Amino acid sequence: MGKVKKTIKSIKIVADKCNGCRACELVCSAFHAKPRYSSSNPARSRIRIVREPLRDIYLPVYAGEYTASECTGRDRYIIDGKEYSECDFCRASCPSRNLFKEPDSGLPLKCDMCEDEPAREKPLCVEWCINDALLYEEREEEVDEAVVAPGDIEIGVESLIDKFGLQQVLDTIARASKR
Amino acid sequence: MRYAEIGFDLEIDLSRGSIDRVETDPTLTKLHLGGLGANAKILWDRVPPDTEAFSEDNLLIFSTGLLCGTAAPGANRTIVTTYSPQTRLMAYSMMGGFWAPELKYAGYDKVIIRGKSPDLVYLWINNDKVEIRDASHLRGKGAIETAECIRAELKEPNAQVSAIGLAGENRVFFASIEQGRSSASRLGVGAVMGDKGLKAIAVRGTKDVNVARPAEFMDLCTGVMAYIKDREAKPVPGVMPIVAGLGSPQEMKLVDEEWHTANFMWGNSRTRRKELTYTMAAYSDLDFGFRIAQRATEYGVDGFSAPQVMAFALELLEAGILTDADFPGMPADSEGRFFWLLDRIVRREGIGDVLADGVYWAAKRIGNGAEAYDHNTIKKHEQLPLKLGMLNPVYYLMYATGEKINITQIEGQFPQSPFPTREEREEFVKDWIHVPDEKFKQYLLDWEPRGEKSNPYYPTVEASCDIVDWQEKMHYIDDALGMCAGLSSFPLKPPYHIHNYPAFISAATGIDIDESELGQIAKRNRTLLRAINVRRGMRRADEKPPEDHWKRRFPELEAKLLDAYYEMKGWNNDGIPTKATLHELGLDYVSEDLEQRGVIGNGQG
Numbered sequence: 001m002g003k004v005k006k007t008i009k010s011i012k013i014v015a016d017k018c019n020g021c022r023a024c025e026l027v028c029s030a031f032h033a034k035p036r037y038s039s040s041n042p043a044r045s046r047i048r049i050v051r052e053p054l055r056d057i058y059l060p061v062y063a064g065e066y067t068a069s070e071c072t073g074r075d076r077y078i079i080d081g082k083e084y085s086e087c088d089f090c091r092a093s094c095p096s097r098n099l100f101k102e103p104d105s106g107l108p109l110k111c112d113m114c115e116d117e118p119a120r121e122k123p124l125c126v127e128w129c130i131n132d133a134l135l136y137e138e139r140e141e142e143v144d145e146a147v148v149a150p151g152d153i154e155i156g157v158e159s160l161i162d163k164f165g166l167q168q169v170l171d172t173i174a175r176a177s178k179r
Numbered sequence: 180m181r182y183a184e185i186g187f188d189l190e191i192d193l194s195r196g197s198i199d200r201v202e203t204d205p206t207l208t209k210l211h212l213g214g215l216g217a218n219a220k221i222l223w224d225r226v227p228p229d230t231e232a233f234s235e236d237n238l239l240i241f242s243t244g245l246l247c248g249t250a251a252p253g254a255n256r257t258i259v260t261t262y263s264p265q266t267r268l269m270a271y272s273m274m275g276g277f278w279a280p281e282l283k284y285a286g287y288d289k290v291i292i293r294g295k296s297p298d299l300v301y302l303w304i305n306n307d308k309v310e311i312r313d314a315s316h317l318r319g320k321g322a323i324e325t326a327e328c329i330r331a332e333l334k335e336p337n338a339q340v341s342a343i344g345l346a347g348e349n350r351v352f353f354a355s356i357e358q359g360r361s362s363a364s365r366l367g368v369g370a371v372m373g374d375k376g377l378k379a380i381a382v383r384g385t386k387d388v389n390v391a392r393p394a395e396f397m398d399l400c401t402g403v404m405a406y407i408k409d410r411e412a413k414p415v416p417g418v419m420p421i422v423a424g425l426g427s428p429q430e431m432k433l434v435d436e437e438w439h440t441a442n443f444m445w446g447n448s449r450t451r452r453k454e455l456t457y458t459m460a461a462y463s464d465l466d467f468g469f470r471i472a473q474r475a476t477e478y479g480v481d482g483f484s485a486p487q488v489m490a491f492a493l494e495l496l497e498a499g500i501l502t503d504a505d506f507p508g509m510p511a512d513s514e515g516r517f518f519w520l521l522d523r524i525v526r527r528e529g530i531g532d533v534l535a536d537g538v539y540w541a542a543k544r545i546g547n548g549a550e551a552y553d554h555n556t557i558k559k560h561e562q563l564p565l566k567l568g569m570l571n572p573v574y575y576l577m578y579a580t581g582e583k584i585n586i587t588q589i590e591g592q593f594p595q596s597p598f599p600t601r602e603e604r605e606e607f608v609k610d611w612i613h614v615p616d617e618k619f620k621q622y623l624l625d626w627e628p629r630g631e632k633s634n635p636y637y638p639t640v641e642a643s644c645d646i647v648d649w650q651e652k653m654h655y656i657d658d659a660l661g662m663c664a665g666l667s668s669f670p671l672k673p674p675y676h677i678h679n680y681p682a683f684i685s686a687a688t689g690i691d692i693d694e695s696e697l698g699q700i701a702k703r704n705r706t707l708l709r710a711i712n713v714r715r716g717m718r719r720a721d722e723k724p725p726e727d728h729w730k731r732r733f734p735e736l737e738a739k740l741l742d743a744y745y746e747m748k749g750w751n752n753d754g755i756p757t758k759a760t761l762h763e764l765g766l767d768y769v770s771e772d773l774e775q776r777g778v779i780g781n782g783q784g
């Protein structure tokens with residue numbers, strides 16, 4: 001496979017600076033509302049704050065890949081005297097928790113770096129974080145030529161198959177297409 | 180579809196155990212916006228004026244503000260309204276945090292609670308599913324502890340929980356409702372919650388809050404975010420650091436800030452000590468302060484009232500009005516005494532039962548000269564422990580007439596004291612876009628620390644009324660929108676102001692509103708609140724700041740100030756809204772009621 005140059009967008013998360021204000025959650029959900037900005041609902045956000053004020057824990061986590069099954073072993077981390085679960089750092093839309101799923105359909109959510117059409121140049125959550133806990137970075141990397149990443153629909157369908165089985169999904173699609 | 184608001188309230192009757200989801204009248208939004216204004220309307224309409232605080236008929240209303248749950252930065256306030264056991268007037272206490280937005284996401288603008296549950300219960304609102312659940316296992320638990328327990332038993336880490344502690348359960352008159360890191364503390368709202376047998380309300384919501392004109396609304400929000408960043412980078416020069424920036428002053432944000440350490444009075448609001456600590460009642464250190472504050476938060480008591488009530492008790496002991504027999508087993512050291520007193524108060528044990536009603540009522544019950552030691556209450560409620568030198572006419576009016584009975588929820592916007600030099604004043608007014616009228620700049624430019632144009636005769640009576648009116652108006656708007664005062668009515672040069680609010684409200688709700696209409700709504704809400712309290716007997720004689728609040732008092736000037744303020748508000752000389760004013764605000768039903776009760780006469784205004 002050939003090598004190509006690719007711009008990698010990334011967000012540096014300075015968890016030490018996060019105060020748990022949740023502005024990022026709010027604006028992400030508004031960005032992805034249809035029509036854009038027409039509603040807000042943090043449950044739909046693709047960034048979530050693990051937020052435990054009494055233990056001084058404020059940890060921004062981005063929604064990543066969908067996973068069909070939860071991990072068997074889940075470890076716990078102690079960092080600077082604060083205890084976290086492995087899941088706290090995990091980006092997965094996973095059956096073990098309600099995080100990163102559309103509240104109505106249960107379909108998985110994933111951060112798209114605000115590239116949903118019309119795309120933004122910079123992630124909105126970064127712009128709304130006045131504490132500089134989220135910093136946007138771009139870098140060039142050489143990567144293997146195009147293994148096409150699955151799109152939203154593909155991930156959604158995959159999660160439906162996991163949940164209901166292939167046959168039921170096919171039947172439903174067949175029924176829906178006749179309508 | 181309704182925008183910004185949901186259009187549904189949750190009506191809970193704890194006596195009957197009923198839960199109803201009730202659609203609200205959209206015309207009320209145009210008249211009152213929401214939050215405080217909507218609560219006042221409900222209280223006026225539905226709770227007879229002779230209702231006792233601890234009555235089944237008293238309502239306890241948890242309201243979101245109109246903008247809560249939208250992307251408007253800082254719109255997070257929960258406005259709790261009921262009749263106060265302590266002042267016996269309308270109580271409206273507010274809290275920040277995430278409870279109000281969560282309620283909107285669950286699909287409700289308000290939770291309205293009536294009746295009393297025979298057993299201790301809590302409410303679990305999970306979108307459309309609402310349950311009254313047994314809370315007997317939570318009896319006696321701390322407010323924060325309760326929230327943790329409830330989240331764990333519901334397996335819902337994202338639920339937002341408002342809860343009371345032991346003080347609320349035992350109907351301590353200054354009991355708070357605690358939530359997240361915030362609390363609705365003033366005027367005994369926690370006591371009413373306890374009287375209703377309601378330990379907590381847990382909420383989880385995953386629905387949308389819609390806005391009417393999305394692109395326009397988001398532009399405004401983005402503008403506010405940019406303004407906040409810019410404003411934070413440019414603190415106002417010439418004032419103490421704590422008031423130079425935005426947000427409510429957080430005591431621990433600037434550890435060397437003078438504001439709280441140098442201004443407040445210690446003990447039962449008696450002496451001033453310029454040391455770095457906030458444990459003003461016990462004359463102790465910061466470590467003690469944290470320890471007792473933590474316990475007081477779990478018990479759920481108000482941070483202004485509780486320390487003063489305890490210090491008041493110890494003053495009575497020193498004066499011989501109370502004796503050692505009233506304090507059996509109390510430790511000898513200052514810190515120990517405060518812990519001991521706090522424990523007695525929240526359990527209503529012995530002397531604690533008397534003190535749990537607050538300084539005013541306790542002094543009356545103890546008698547024997549105790550009333551002379553009740554020197555820091557207005558309308559029967561403990562004030563911030565502040566005593567000052569020269570009368571400030573603007574503050575005189577705010578202390579006297581504030582319906583919130585808490586100065587920090589009335590003041591703001593206009594500097595608290597004059598800048599020493601003309602140059603500083605000129606610099607300050609340069610980007611003062613927030614003023615509703617250019618004349619406010621002149622008021623500030625002319626205001627001198629000394630001489631003819633200084634306190635108490637400057638700002639003039641008229642200017643003082645204008646300034647108070649502006650400050651009040653902004654708070655009333657914030658309290659209806661659910662906006663954090665720290666981004667609006669409280670600090671100097673805030674992101675939200677009278678000129679950009681109409682656009683926010685219009686874009687969010689689709690109800691087109693201009694500045695003068697918004698002013699009119701604020702006035703309507705303010706006047707309705709006044710009418711509620713007037714109907715419960717409040718009069719001019721009650722509008723009295725503590726005798727020694729300022730060393731230098733000016734009775735004649737003070738009377739003139741109050742006269743002029745009432746006149747500007749369209750109230751008669753006893754502080755009662757006139758018929759004409761009520762008519763102009765579309766509150767004819769209020770004047771009819773007041774007329775029937777003989778509160779306003781036929782021939783009057």
Ligand code: SF4
Binds near residue numbers: 070095
């Ligand atoms: S959330 Fe992540 S870490 Fe936790 S079980 Fe799921 S996949 Fe594993």
Ligand code: SF4
Binds near residue numbers: 124
């Ligand atoms: S980058 Fe965009 S999509 Fe991703 S979390 Fe931030 S706002 Fe949401």
Ligand code: SF4
Binds near residue numbers: 131
């Ligand atoms: S906006 Fe920034 S500070 Fe606020 S919760 Fe998100 S990451 Fe934390």
